[in-house]
Amino acid sequence: MDSLLEPRTFANLASVAGLSRTTLDEHHQLYCGYVKKANTLSDRLTAIQNTPQLANAVDIVNIKGDLCFALAAVRNHEMYFDILGDHKTPIPHILKDRISANFGSMENYLEDLRRTALGTRGWTWTVMDQLTGRLWNLSGQHNGLFPFWDARPILTLDLCDHAYFYDFGHHRADYINCLIDNLNWEKPAEFLTGDAATRRPITMATT
Numbered sequence: 001m002d003s004l005l006e007p008r009t010f011a012n013l014a015s016v017a018g019l020s021r022t023t024l025d026e027h028h029q030l031y032c033g034y035v036k037k038a039n040t041l042s043d044r045l046t047a048i049q050n051t052p053q054l055a056n057a058v059d060i061v062n063i064k065g066d067l068c069f070a071l072a073a074v075r076n077h078e079m080y081f082d083i084l085g086d087h088k089t090p091i092p093h094i095l096k097d098r099i100s101a102n103f104g105s106m107e108n109y110l111e112d113l114r115r116t117a118l119g120t121r122g123w124t125w126t127v128m129d130q131l132t133g134r135l136w137n138l139s140g141q142h143n144g145l146f147p148f149w150d151a152r153p154i155l156t157l158d159l160c161d162h163a164y165f166y167d168f169g170h171h172r173a174d175y176i177n178c179l180i181d182n183l184n185w186e187k188p189a190e191f192l193t194g195d196a197a198t199r200r201p202i203t204m205a206t207t
C-alpha cells in the first residue's frame with residue numbers, strides 16, 4: 001500500500017538568515033516525524049476499516065483525533081517552511097492591496113501579526129475568510145486547532161519553543177522579527193489567489 005504522504009524538502013531554507021542550520025534541520029526532522037505518524041495512523045485506520053474487529057469505537061475515535069493532529073502539524077509546517085527564504089522579491093500588489101484594504105496599511109498588518117504571534121505558543125496564521133474575502137491574523141495554541149471553517153491560511157508562523165529557542169532563547173520578539181524579515185511574500189500571494197502550484201497534490205492511498 002502506498003503511503004498517504006511523502007515528506008518534502010525545502011531548498012529555499014538555505015537562504016534563511018538568522019535561524020541556524022541546526023534549528024532548521026532539527027525542525028525539518030520533527031516535520032518528517034509528523035509525516036511518518038500520519039502515514040502510520042492512516043494505515044492503521046485503513047486496516048480497521050477493512051477488519052472492524054481490530055479496534056473498538058473509542059480506539060477508532062482516538063486514532064482519528066491523532067491523525068487530524070498529525071495532518072495539521074504536517075500542513076502547518078509545510079506552509080511555514082514554504083514561506084521562508086528566497087525573499088528578495090517585493091510583495092505582490094494583489095496581496096499588498098488586500099492587506100491595505102483590510103488593515104489600513106502594511107505597517108498596521110505587520111504590527112498586528114507581531115502582536116498576535118507574541119501572544120501565541122503554537123501557530124499564528126494570516127487567513128482569508130473565503131466567504132467574505134476578509135484577512136485576519138489568528139492563532140491556535142497547538143496543531144489541533146484551526147481558525148474556522150472556510151478560513152484559508154496564506155501565511156503560517158511557528159511559535160513553538162522548538163522553532164526558536166536554540167537561536168533566540170526567550171527573546172520571542174526577535175524571533176518573530178527574524179521570520180518577518182525572511183518572508184517570501186510571493187508564497188502568501190500564491191496561497192491567497194488560489195495558485196496551488198507549490199502545494200503538493202493530494203496522494204490518494206490505494207487499498
Ligand SMILES: [Fe+2]
Pocket residue numbers: 027030077158160162163
Ligand atoms: Fe514546529
